[in-house]
Amino acid sequence: xxxxxxxxxxxxxxxxxxxxxxxxxxxxxxxxxxxxxxxxxxxxxxxxxxxxxxxxxxxxxxxxxxxxxxxxxxxxxxxxxxxxxxxxxxxxxxxxxxxxxxxxxxxxxxxxxxxxxxxxxxxxxxxxxxxxxxxxxxxxxxxxxxxxxxxxxxxxxxxxxxxxxxxxxxxxxxxxxxxxxxxxxxxxxxxxxxxxxxxxxxxxxxxxxxxxxxxxxxxxxxxxxxxxxxxxxxxxxxxxxxxxxxxxxxxxxxxxxxxxxxxxxxxxxxxxxxxxxxxxxxxxxxxxxxxxxxxxxxxxxxxxxxxxxxxxxxxxxxxxxxxxxxxxxxxxxxxxxxxxxxxxxxxxxxxxxxxxxxxxxxxxxxxxxxxxxxxxxxxxxxxxxxxxxxxxxxxxxxxxxxxxxxxxxxxxxxxxxxxxxxxxxxxxxxxxxxxxxxxxxxxxxxxxxxxxxxxxxxxxxxxxxxxxxxxxxxxxxxxxxxxxxxxxxxxxxxxxxxxxxxxxx
Numbered sequence: 001x002x003x004x005x006x007x008x009x010x011x012x013x014x015x016x017x018x019x020x021x022x023x024x025x026x027x028x029x030x031x032x033x034x035x036x037x038x039x040x041x042x043x044x045x046x047x048x049x050x051x052x053x054x055x056x057x058x059x060x061x062x063x064x065x066x067x068x069x070x071x072x073x074x075x076x077x078x079x080x081x082x083x084x085x086x087x088x089x090x091x092x093x094x095x096x097x098x099x100x101x102x103x104x105x106x107x108x109x110x111x112x113x114x115x116x117x118x119x120x121x122x123x124x125x126x127x128x129x130x131x132x133x134x135x136x137x138x139x140x141x142x143x144x145x146x147x148x149x150x151x152x153x154x155x156x157x158x159x160x161x162x163x164x165x166x167x168x169x170x171x172x173x174x175x176x177x178x179x180x181x182x183x184x185x186x187x188x189x190x191x192x193x194x195x196x197x198x199x200x201x202x203x204x205x206x207x208x209x210x211x212x213x214x215x216x217x218x219x220x221x222x223x224x225x226x227x228x229x230x231x232x233x234x235x236x237x238x239x240x241x242x243x244x245x246x247x248x249x250x251x252x253x254x255x256x257x258x259x260x261x262x263x264x265x266x267x268x269x270x271x272x273x274x275x276x277x278x279x280x281x282x283x284x285x286x287x288x289x290x291x292x293x294x295x296x297x298x299x300x301x302x303x304x305x306x307x308x309x310x311x312x313x314x315x316x317x318x319x320x321x322x323x324x325x326x327x328x329x330x331x332x333x334x335x336x337x338x339x340x341x342x343x344x345x346x347x348x349x350x351x352x353x354x355x356x357x358x359x360x361x362x363x364x365x366x367x368x369x370x371x372x373x374x375x376x377x378x379x380x381x382x383x384x385x386x387x388x389x390x391x392x393x394x395x396x397x398x399x400x401x402x403x404x405x406x407x408x409x410x411x412x413x414x415x416x417x418x419x420x421x422x423x424x425x426x427x428x429x430x431x432x433x434x435x436x437x438x439x440x441x442x443x444x445x446x447x448x449x450x451x452x453x454x455x456x457x458x459x460x461x462x463x464x465x466x467x468x469x470x471x472x473x474x475x476x477x478x479x480x481x482x483x484x485x486x487x488x489x490x491x492x493x494x495x496x497x498x499x500x501x502x503x504x505x
Contacts, residue, residue, distance in 0.1 A: 026398060036323040038101060038290075038302050043177070044282045045093040045232045046113070047130065050121070052080045059113045062130035064259035068113035070100070079201070083123055083208045092129040094120040094176075094229070101261060101290065104496050110292025110299070111278055117177070117383025119198075119229045120426035121210040128372055134232045139197060141215035143226025144204070150195065150217065150228070157185045159193060160301050161221065167245050168193050177230050194220040202227035239279065239287055243312055244468055246476070254289070254312070254333050260291055275299065308337040309378045310431060334431075336468035347445050348396040354488035359388045361503040367391075367402045368424035370419050371503050386500035390491050392441065395420065396450045402426055403491055405437065407500050412436075413456070414496060418470060427431045430469035437492035442485045452491075453482055460485075 022272040048061040050070070057072030071077070083091055083264045091104075097115045140151045151158045152175070157168040168185035175181055183195040200214035204227060211227035243254040255263040256279050264275045275359070277291040284307070291301040302318040314331035317324045367389045375382045386407045391400040399421035408415040419426035435454060442451035442462060449465035454477070461477035462485060471477055 001277055015078055022347075023134075028406040035321055036318060037321060038300075038318055039288045039304055041060075041098050041280045041282050041288055042116070043096050044098055044280060045094070045119075045134075045388060047092070047097055047123075047134070048094040049078065049090040049129075050076060051090050053089075059093070060117075061259060066259040066261065067110070068111065069102070069104075069107055070113050070115060075116075076118065079118055079121055079210050082203060082205065090124060092120075092122050092124055093118060094134065099156075099290065101292065105298075108293075111290060116368060117212060118210065119212045123208040137231040139213075139228055139230050141195075141197075141211075141213075141226050142227030143224050146204075146224070148217065148224045148226065150215065152183070152195075156188060157183070157193065157195070158221070159217070160222075164221070166191075166193070175230055191220045193217065197228060222310045222352075239281060239307075242336045242468065244336050245331055245333045251332070252331075256289075262291070264289070264291060275301070277301075277412075288480050305333070307378075311378050334472055341501075348448055350445075350450075352441065352443075352487035352489050355487070355490065356493035357390045357392060357491050358494050359390055359492070359497055359499070363497075364389060364402075366425055367404065367419070368501065368503065368505070370402065370428070371404055371417065372505075374419075374428055375503065385503055387503055388497035391421070391423070392489065392491055394418070396445075396484055397421075397448075399423070401429070403439070405435070405492065405497060409496060415452075430465075431472060432463065432470055433473055437495050437497075439491040440482070440486045441489035441491065444485060451485070453480070453486055455482075 015258045034069045046059070048059055052070075052072050055072065057076065058068035059070045060067045067169040080091065093115075095115045096117045096119065097113055099111050100114050100332060102110060102112045108328040114255070136153065138152045138154075140149075142149045147162050149158075149160045152170060153172045157170050159168065161164045164284050165188055168187045170183060170185045177181075178199060180199075181195075181197040183197065184192070186192045194217070195219075197213055198217045200473070202211040202214045204211070204213055209227075211229050212285040213228045213230070215226050215228040215308075217224040240256045240258045242325070244258070250266065250268050251364060252264065252266045255265075257263075258276050260280065262277045262279050264277075266273045268282070275291045277289065279287060279289045283288045287305040287307060289303045289305065291299055291303070293299065300320050302313055304316045304318070305312040305314055307313075312333040312335070314333070315326060336432070357375070368387075371387050372382070375385075388406050389402050389404040391402055393399060394401045394403075401421045402419040404417040404419065406415040406417065413436040416432045418430040418432070420429045436456060437454075440453040444451045444462070444464070446464045447467045449470075452470065454461055454463065456477075460480050460482035462480040465476060
């Protein structure tokens with residue numbers, strides 16, 4: 001997918017991490033330009049409602065109203081027509097596929113859903129549909145002549161008939177969805193059960209169900225045949241949310257919604273560009289953004305990211321199959337806790353009482369949970385990283401927020417995380433690098449959050465909240481006169497903590 005030529009325009013830019021100098025001039029990057037197809041994100045799983053008829057097909061995702069046109073190829077129609085003879089009857093479907101660009105001028109979305117492999121299809125009244133759990137098993141199967149059920153979870157295989165229930169230990173449950181699988185298992189009594197799984201068109205027409213795999217059980221109780229489907233592994237992506245990119249001349253906001261839609265908004269001094277589209281992934285490390293519309297115009301632009309902690313780094317840009325690859329990530333989009341607010345928010349008048357705030361002697365379990373969850377969500381192992389924290393109401397809502405220093409410290413300062421205090425627990429707000437303690441609460445306020453003052457190399461710098469977060473890098477700190485800005489509220493008043501607490505319990 002592509003971001004606008006404003007975003008794609010060369011020069012793209014890096015900014016140096018220097019806290020005592022103004023932002024550097026933009027540096028030209030020499031790209032390597034090649035002709036290349038759009039990215040393929042295979043084996044992504046989707047489920048929802050499918051309607052097909054009169055040469056058209058539509059898919060609506062579970063838990064959203066997002067609807068896609070579908071390539072209604074013959075194999076898909078054959079399955080659908082086995083279950084219902086009425087055109088455009090909604091059926092429940094689970095499948096692996098991909099959101100792709102379309103060249104159809106009648107498709108205003110600029111994208112369609114490609115269905116590669118149907119795992120399960122059923123009339124709505126037969127199936128639990130979107131309420132059905134799909135991540136608590138690796139494979140399950142069933143048959144009715146005679147009745148039997150089977151479920152593989154972890155290294156255990158559960159097998160049930162009308163006469164008995166058995167639990168078997170699986171020797172190999174590394175299920176491959178595109179090939180024949182032979183699963184061997186045995187129970188505590190030494191009895192063996194062998195399961196053969198293979199991709200197939202397997203129907204239960206009595207119950208109006210289709211399964212993408214056939215299953216055969218060979219056991220001491222006899223042979224059983226039936227239909228089955230794979231489970232969906234849990235991939236902790238947590239991509240949805242708001243991302244911000246800033247440079248001296250440009251601001252770009254990227255919104256990834258849970259229904260796979262995207263909004264990209266880029267602002268320069270004299271122009272604002274808004275593009276929309278979709279995002280897709282099958283990996284916790286990489287993401288592809290497809291941009292299909294700019295106002296009333298259809299576009300075909302693709303941006304490929306990798307993820308590092310809370311940051312999406314743009315690696316390549318594909319505009320109409322002309323790809324620009326970069327030798328390093330030149331467009332970092334940092335994840336924020338809220339969408340950028342454009343409206344001016346009135347100031348809250350606050351009075352500040354002189355306070356020297358130091359960390360508590362004992363660990364704060366709620367803050368520990370928040371920090372631990374921060375690392376867990378972003379798939380980063382804190383290992384032996386430790387933290388300490390102070391609490392102060394930064395945004396004037398009457399609830400204390402948490403300022404957390406990690407023991408990632410050098411002569412330039414420590415890594416700091418800020419969490420907004422809620423009625424119950426905390427929500428991540430900001431990550432700031434190279435922070436020196438003590439930290440002084442400033443008189444000024446931006447989007448209701450108090451600015452913060454720190455010192456570096458004998459100079460004072462102010463950190464303003466921008467509606468989404470405090471500055472991420474020390475290069476974005478603003479030099480200021482501390483005497484004109486400071487309150488008498490001092491956080492980490494004794495400097496960098498001497499005592500640290502573990503993030504992992």
